[in-house]
Amino acid sequence: MMGTEEILRLTVAALMARAGERQADLAAGIGQAQTQVSRKQSGRAHWSLEDVDLLAAHYRLHPLDLLAGPTHAAGVLHGSLSSLQPAGAPSLPAAIERPAPAVTVVLDEAADTLATLERERPGSAAALTRTGREPSATGQPARPAAAPPAGPCVLCGQPAQHELDGFPQHLTAEECAAAVAAAGTPQASTPAVEEVPAPVAPVGPSSPVAAPLTEPAVPVEPTAPAAQVVPDIPPASADQAVPAPAGPRRSAPGYASATLVDQIADRVHDVLASCSGDMEAAQAELIKTAIPDVMTLLKASRVGGRYEHSEFPPTQEILRKKSQKGADEIWEGRPKWRNPELFAAAKRGEVIEVTALDMNAAYLSALKCWLPIGQLREETSGVHDPKKAGVHLITPADWDHPDLPNPLGNRMEPGELWVSESTLRLLLDCARQDLTDAPVIHRSLVSGASEALLEKLRRALAESRKTALAEGDELTVAYVKAMYSKFVSTIGESSANREIRRPDWMHIIRAKAFANLWMKAHKAHKAGLQVVEISGTDELHVVGDWRPVFPEGRDLNQVKEKTTYILGGKR
Amino acid sequence: MAGSPDLWARWGDFGKFNTRGVKGGEALILELNRIVYSSGIASPVTSKRGLSARLRYLDSPAGRAALKDQGVTARTIRSWMKGKSTPTAANRERIDSAYWGRRRENLIRSGWLKRHLDNDGRGRRMEIYPVDQSQVPAERSRPTLQQRSITVRYIWGDLVDAWAAQDADTVDEIWDDVISDLDSDYNAYAHVSSVGIGA
Incomplete structure (x- = not known):
C-alpha cells in the first residue's frame, strides 16, 4: 500500500491540476521556492507536517482532508464532499475509517487512467503495459459490466458517461457533485449509484458486506475484483498516472531518465514478445544487438546535453593499436597484486582466512569518469588541469607501501609511461593523501573534459539493472551487462562498433574501473583490514571482518562475497 | 588544383606560419580508406x-x-x-x-559503399577538424577555427565514384561542395587536419 506521504503527493498533484496551478504558483502560495516544491513532489525531499498546514491553508482545506487522498480532497475543494473537520464526536470515527477507502479510490483511479491512456494512445500502449497491464486487464472489464462509462471524469475523477473532445467528463457541476457524493458515501443508496460502480467498497474481508449496500440492479462483481486488484498494483503505476515528474519505478525519482529506462524495458519486452517468451532466445537476440542499442541510448542520452562530443577525432599515434591483437602505448594500470608478507606468512604455516569480495558492475560504475569532449591536443605545461582530460606521459614516483598495492598496477619497468586521465587523477589523489609523491607530467594530450558525458546513460543502465535485480529479471540484467561492457570494449578501434572511435575514452573508462578497485582496497586498508590480493577489475581479497566496511549486496555501491578460503590451502 | 578557382588561395600562403594540415579532399580519401579497410575479415592473414x-x-x-x-x-x-x-x-x-x-x-x-554512406538518403555525420595551428605564432593564428560537425547528403555517389577512379581533382571539387555548407567561413576549411565520417 502507499504511504501517507505518497498519498499527499498525489493529492497535491491532483489539487494543482484542478486549480490549474503550476509548481511555481503553489510555491508562491506556501512561501517556498519552486525547486523545493519540485523536490518534495518528486520524492527527493519530504513534505513536513508544517508544510501540510501551509498546503491546507493555501487550498483552504482542513489538514485531515488533505491527507485523505486526492479524490476526497478534490471533492471537499469542489464543495461536493463534507469536510473531515472534527466538528462533533460522531464525525471522528469516520475520519479514521476514511483513509483506507480513499486509497482504494486512488489506485482504482490510477488503473482507470492507465486504461484511458492506453485507449487514447494505442501507439504508446507498450510503454505502459509493463506496469499497467495487470490492473487494467482485470479492472477494465469490471467497469462496463455496470454501465459503460467513458472513463473517469476529468473534472471530478468519478466515472462519467459522456465525452467532450475526447475527454470523459460530467456535463454539469450537479452531475459531478452527485457522482462524487455517491462515491464518497458508501452508505448512501441514492439513484446515482447506478451510474457509479462503487469503487470505494471496503477492502478485504468486508467486501461481501459491500454487496447489500449497492443497488440490486448493479452486478456485485464490479466491486469485488476492483478491491482484490488493489494490492497487486505496484505503487509505480499510480505514480505514472499523476502528472508529477516521478520516475516510473520505486527508486529515487529523477535519478534516471524515465525515457531511457523505458526504452530499455521496451526493448526487452519487444524482443521477448518476438521470441514468444523464450528467455534464452531473447537473451541471445538482445546480446546480439547490444552494441547498436547502447549507441542509440547514448545518442538519446546526449539530447539536450551541454557538450557535443567528437565521435571520430583523429587518432593520435600513441593511441593507435600496433596490430590486431596488439596494444597501444597507454598503461591502464590493471591491478594484479598479492600481499607478499601474507603469502610468506601462509607459507610458514600460519592459517589466514581470506574473504574474496567481488565488486558489482565495475565498468558500469566506471562510466562516471572525466572524459575529453573533443580532439586531443598536446600540452607540455607539466601541470594537471582538472578541467581537462586525456592521456599523459608521466614519470611516477616510487611506491613504498608493501601492504598496499601500487595504484599503477604491476608495472615493473621504471621510467616514463603513458597513462590515462583516471590513473593520473588517482596518482594525484595518492599524493594529496601523502601516500606517494606526485608524478612528473612530461606531455599531455588533452581536451576540455566533463564527468557527466555518460552520466545519463550510466544512470539509466544502473536504474534498469537495479530494478531488474529487485524483480529477479535476469534477462534485463544480462542485457544491461552486455550493453555497458560491450560499449567499453568497442568504443576504441573496433570494427564491431562503427559509430564512435574514442580509444582515449576506452582507456580512461577501464582505468577508472581499476582505480575504483584500488580505492576500495585502500578503504579496506584504512579500516584495518589486510588486503591479500586485488586483481582484474572486480576482485578484492581481504582478511578480517569486512561487513562494517562495505555494504553487502548486488547494488553498485555494494560488494558481494565470492568465497572464503584459507590462504595457501586448497580453495 | 580543382575546386572553386580561388578556394585554395583564400587562406593565403598555406603553411607560411607553420599551419599544419592537408587538403580536405585528401582527408576525405583517407577517411574513405579507413571505412573500407576497417570492414572485412578482422583476423590477420597470419592466423x-x-x-x-x-x-x-x-x-x-x-x-x-x-x-x-x-x-x-x-x-x-x-x-x-x-x-x-x-x-x-x-x-x-x-x-x-x-x-x-x-x-x-x-x-x-x-x-555497398555508396549505400552505406548514403544511408537511405539520410547521409552521414561528418566531423571536420580544422588545421593544427599549435605551431603558429599567436598573432598570426586564427582563433575562431573550431571543430565543425555537419550532416552530409547527396554527394556520396559521386564521392565514391571519384574515390574509386582515384580522381583526386573531383574529390577536391566534392570537398568544396561539402564545406560550402559551412556558411561564411567555409574557405578556412579548405585545409583540415582530419575528417571523421560516422560510418
Missing part, C-alpha cells in the same frame, strides 16, 4: 582463420586472377586450396593484398 577466410574469398575466377597478378601461380593456389602446403610469409602478404584489392573492387562494384 589460420584469417588465411582460410581470405582464400575462400579469393576462390573465384576474379580472385584467382588477382592472386595471379600478385605473382602467385595457379599450381601454388591449387596446392593451398587442397591443403597440401601452407603459404610462406611472403605469399601470405600477397594473399592479403589480393584480398583487400578484391574486397575494395567488390564494395565499389556492388554499391
Whole structure:
C-alpha cells in the first residue's frame, strides 16, 4: 500500500491540476521556492507536517482532508464532499475509517487512467503495459459490466458517461457533485449509484458486506475484483498516472531518465514478445544487438546535453593499436597484486582466512569518469588541469607501501609511461593523501573534459539493472551487462562498433574501473583490514571482518562475497 | 588544383606560419580508406582463420586472377586450396593484398559503399577538424577555427565514384561542395587536419 506521504503527493498533484496551478504558483502560495516544491513532489525531499498546514491553508482545506487522498480532497475543494473537520464526536470515527477507502479510490483511479491512456494512445500502449497491464486487464472489464462509462471524469475523477473532445467528463457541476457524493458515501443508496460502480467498497474481508449496500440492479462483481486488484498494483503505476515528474519505478525519482529506462524495458519486452517468451532466445537476440542499442541510448542520452562530443577525432599515434591483437602505448594500470608478507606468512604455516569480495558492475560504475569532449591536443605545461582530460606521459614516483598495492598496477619497468586521465587523477589523489609523491607530467594530450558525458546513460543502465535485480529479471540484467561492457570494449578501434572511435575514452573508462578497485582496497586498508590480493577489475581479497566496511549486496555501491578460503590451502 | 578557382588561395600562403594540415579532399580519401579497410575479415592473414577466410574469398575466377597478378601461380593456389602446403610469409602478404584489392573492387562494384554512406538518403555525420595551428605564432593564428560537425547528403555517389577512379581533382571539387555548407567561413576549411565520417 502507499504511504501517507505518497498519498499527499498525489493529492497535491491532483489539487494543482484542478486549480490549474503550476509548481511555481503553489510555491508562491506556501512561501517556498519552486525547486523545493519540485523536490518534495518528486520524492527527493519530504513534505513536513508544517508544510501540510501551509498546503491546507493555501487550498483552504482542513489538514485531515488533505491527507485523505486526492479524490476526497478534490471533492471537499469542489464543495461536493463534507469536510473531515472534527466538528462533533460522531464525525471522528469516520475520519479514521476514511483513509483506507480513499486509497482504494486512488489506485482504482490510477488503473482507470492507465486504461484511458492506453485507449487514447494505442501507439504508446507498450510503454505502459509493463506496469499497467495487470490492473487494467482485470479492472477494465469490471467497469462496463455496470454501465459503460467513458472513463473517469476529468473534472471530478468519478466515472462519467459522456465525452467532450475526447475527454470523459460530467456535463454539469450537479452531475459531478452527485457522482462524487455517491462515491464518497458508501452508505448512501441514492439513484446515482447506478451510474457509479462503487469503487470505494471496503477492502478485504468486508467486501461481501459491500454487496447489500449497492443497488440490486448493479452486478456485485464490479466491486469485488476492483478491491482484490488493489494490492497487486505496484505503487509505480499510480505514480505514472499523476502528472508529477516521478520516475516510473520505486527508486529515487529523477535519478534516471524515465525515457531511457523505458526504452530499455521496451526493448526487452519487444524482443521477448518476438521470441514468444523464450528467455534464452531473447537473451541471445538482445546480446546480439547490444552494441547498436547502447549507441542509440547514448545518442538519446546526449539530447539536450551541454557538450557535443567528437565521435571520430583523429587518432593520435600513441593511441593507435600496433596490430590486431596488439596494444597501444597507454598503461591502464590493471591491478594484479598479492600481499607478499601474507603469502610468506601462509607459507610458514600460519592459517589466514581470506574473504574474496567481488565488486558489482565495475565498468558500469566506471562510466562516471572525466572524459575529453573533443580532439586531443598536446600540452607540455607539466601541470594537471582538472578541467581537462586525456592521456599523459608521466614519470611516477616510487611506491613504498608493501601492504598496499601500487595504484599503477604491476608495472615493473621504471621510467616514463603513458597513462590515462583516471590513473593520473588517482596518482594525484595518492599524493594529496601523502601516500606517494606526485608524478612528473612530461606531455599531455588533452581536451576540455566533463564527468557527466555518460552520466545519463550510466544512470539509466544502473536504474534498469537495479530494478531488474529487485524483480529477479535476469534477462534485463544480462542485457544491461552486455550493453555497458560491450560499449567499453568497442568504443576504441573496433570494427564491431562503427559509430564512435574514442580509444582515449576506452582507456580512461577501464582505468577508472581499476582505480575504483584500488580505492576500495585502500578503504579496506584504512579500516584495518589486510588486503591479500586485488586483481582484474572486480576482485578484492581481504582478511578480517569486512561487513562494517562495505555494504553487502548486488547494488553498485555494494560488494558481494565470492568465497572464503584459507590462504595457501586448497580453495 | 580543382575546386572553386580561388578556394585554395583564400587562406593565403598555406603553411607560411607553420599551419599544419592537408587538403580536405585528401582527408576525405583517407577517411574513405579507413571505412573500407576497417570492414572485412578482422583476423590477420597470419592466423589460420584469417588465411582460410581470405582464400575462400579469393576462390573465384576474379580472385584467382588477382592472386595471379600478385605473382602467385595457379599450381601454388591449387596446392593451398587442397591443403597440401601452407603459404610462406611472403605469399601470405600477397594473399592479403589480393584480398583487400578484391574486397575494395567488390564494395565499389556492388554499391555497398555508396549505400552505406548514403544511408537511405539520410547521409552521414561528418566531423571536420580544422588545421593544427599549435605551431603558429599567436598573432598570426586564427582563433575562431573550431571543430565543425555537419550532416552530409547527396554527394556520396559521386564521392565514391571519384574515390574509386582515384580522381583526386573531383574529390577536391566534392570537398568544396561539402564545406560550402559551412556558411561564411567555409574557405578556412579548405585545409583540415582530419575528417571523421560516422560510418
